[in-house]
Amino acid sequence: xxxxxxxxxxxxxxxxxxxxxxxxxxxxxxxxxxxxxxxxxxxxxxxxxxxxxxxxxxxxxxxxxxxxxxxxxxxxxxxxxxxxxxxxxxxxxxxxxxxxxxxxxxxxxxxxxxxxxxxxxxxxxxxxxxxxxxxxxxxxxxxxxxxxxxxxxxxxxxxxxxxxxxxxxxxxxxxxxxxxxxxxxxxxxxxxxxxxxxxxxxxxxxxxxxxxxxxxxxxxxxxxxxxxxxxxxx
Amino acid sequence: xxxxxxxxxxxxxxxxxxxxxxxxxxxxxxxxxxxxxxxxxxxxxxxxxxxxxxxxxxxxxxxxxxxxxxxxxxxxxxxxxxxxxxxxxxxxxxxxxxxxxxxxxxxxxxxxxxxxxxxxxxxxxxxxxxxxxxxxxxxxxxxxxxxxxxxxxxxxxxxxxxxxxxxxxxxxxxxxxxxxxxxxxxxxxxxxxxxxxxxxxxxxxxxxxxxxxxxxxxxxxxxxxxxxxxxxxx
Numbered sequence: 001x002x003x004x005x006x007x008x009x010x011x012x013x014x015x016x017x018x019x020x021x022x023x024x025x026x027x028x029x030x031x032x033x034x035x036x037x038x039x040x041x042x043x044x045x046x047x048x049x050x051x052x053x054x055x056x057x058x059x060x061x062x063x064x065x066x067x068x069x070x071x072x073x074x075x076x077x078x079x080x081x082x083x084x085x086x087x088x089x090x091x092x093x094x095x096x097x098x099x100x101x102x103x104x105x106x107x108x109x110x111x112x113x114x115x116x117x118x119x120x121x122x123x124x125x126x127x128x129x130x131x132x133x134x135x136x137x138x139x140x141x142x143x144x145x146x147x148x149x150x151x152x153x154x155x156x157x158x159x160x161x162x163x164x165x166x167x168x169x170x171x172x173x174x175x176x177x178x179x180x181x182x183x184x185x186x187x188x189x190x191x192x193x194x195x196x197x198x199x200x201x202x203x204x205x206x207x208x209x210x211x212x213x214x215x216x217x218x219x220x221x222x223x224x225x226x227x228x229x230x231x232x233x234x
Numbered sequence: 235x236x237x238x239x240x241x242x243x244x245x246x247x248x249x250x251x252x253x254x255x256x257x258x259x260x261x262x263x264x265x266x267x268x269x270x271x272x273x274x275x276x277x278x279x280x281x282x283x284x285x286x287x288x289x290x291x292x293x294x295x296x297x298x299x300x301x302x303x304x305x306x307x308x309x310x311x312x313x314x315x316x317x318x319x320x321x322x323x324x325x326x327x328x329x330x331x332x333x334x335x336x337x338x339x340x341x342x343x344x345x346x347x348x349x350x351x352x353x354x355x356x357x358x359x360x361x362x363x364x365x366x367x368x369x370x371x372x373x374x375x376x377x378x379x380x381x382x383x384x385x386x387x388x389x390x391x392x393x394x395x396x397x398x399x400x401x402x403x404x405x406x407x408x409x410x411x412x413x414x415x416x417x418x419x420x421x422x423x424x425x426x427x428x429x430x431x432x433x434x435x436x437x438x439x440x441x442x443x444x445x446x447x448x449x450x451x452x453x454x455x456x457x458x459x460x461x462x463x464x465x466x467x468x
Contacts (some may be wrong), residue, residue: 129315132315132317136284136309152318
């Protein structure tokens with residue numbers, strides 16, 4: 001109980017004094033996660049719309065695979081990305097291992113199936129609602145995809161937030177590919193892990209509270225900007 | 235574009251025969267009303283003529299190339315499908331997808347919103363309006379491109395008298411400005427008011443096809459006679 005109270009006190013203190021290390025780690029956490037989210041959304045949302053609208057061979061297989069990959073173990077992803085980016089790996093020449101780029105790549109691999117699957121569920125329902133209308137209007141496939149993405153934007157925002165939640169709380173993969181290097185690749189989750197292993201529970205808790213606050217702040221801001229849960233909206 | 239010819243048209247759903255073989259010619263102008271008991275195949279025939287369901291056999295041809303003919307048709311569904319957008323954006327949608335510039339599309343949409351008495355609700359989300367209002371939007375959205383051929387599937391099935399009068403007025407006006415209309419209805423009174431020709435369907439076949447006056451004065455088949463008399467046609 002003492003540790004918890006100390007953690008809260010320290011979190012308040014670190015936040016109020018804008019502790020330089022805390023600010024740096026928090027900003028890096030946000031930067032890595034938001035970059036991964038941006039790249040993932042670029043891949044996942046159009047893919048979800050295509051899977052909803054188009055019928056092609058292996059479509060069901062792709063959907064089943066994506067659903068299965070939602071539970072992809074991050075440590076395994078980290079290991080695979082590590083091997084691919086390590087000096088002896090096929091992409092070793094790029095020199096990305098132990099950089100924030102490697103962390104972004106790992107997070108993209110982890111959250112893309114999650115965002116695609118959730119977005120696909122929503123867009124599939126929207127497509128069944130719009131199907132006859134859009135077909136009767138002689139719309140092109142691209143127009144259908146664009147219409148679904150626009151009209152389903154609030155559901156897609158939820159899918160993206162689920163991806164954000166998974167990415168910002170991720171530790172296993174980014175620890176492996178980022179290396180938790182101070183002032184380079186250390187983020188909130190890896191810092192918490194480090195402080196815990198050092199036995200500095202108060203600081204670990206303080207970082208944890210900051211992490212939770214960041215995640216909540218991003219969620220609230222997105223919902224506020226998206227004007228969800230207001231009368232006459234979807 | 236006219237005449238529209240359906241030749242040996244038949245539709246199957248999961249190997250079950252739904253309608254056909256049907257041979258039919260629709261000339262330009264007037265309102266052709268499709269009547270018949272539930273399950274006779276009215277909706278399927280409308281969708282097959284419009285080209286939004288796959289034909290098991292036969293074809294539908296026009297005097298113009300298929301693509302041009304497709305662009306000059308609109309369809310209004312029994313349950314109006316509203317895009318998750320405002321009234322104005324719903325009305326402008328067919329113009330926008332036909333690459334009309336957004337400004338003029340919106341101006342035209344405003345004119346139609348006023349015409350259907352929804353100028354006060356232009357910015358409201360269309361799916362939250364009443365059934366009658368949604369059906370008026372669906373009809374206005376179908377007419378905004380000035381189609382040469384308009385299909386309607388029981389457009390007033392769930393509407394009250396006042397809304398029905400408004401819909402019928404819009405249809406009469408569209409017909410007088412050169413739109414050929416094919417609509418299904420269960421409402422014998424509406425068929426008497428609107429029809430210039432009647433197609434009576436039974437068991438997936440056209441049981442009778444004649445001018446409206448002749449159909450109602452001397453029903454050409456027993457089933458048509460029973461239907462007009464208000465008897466149950468099995």
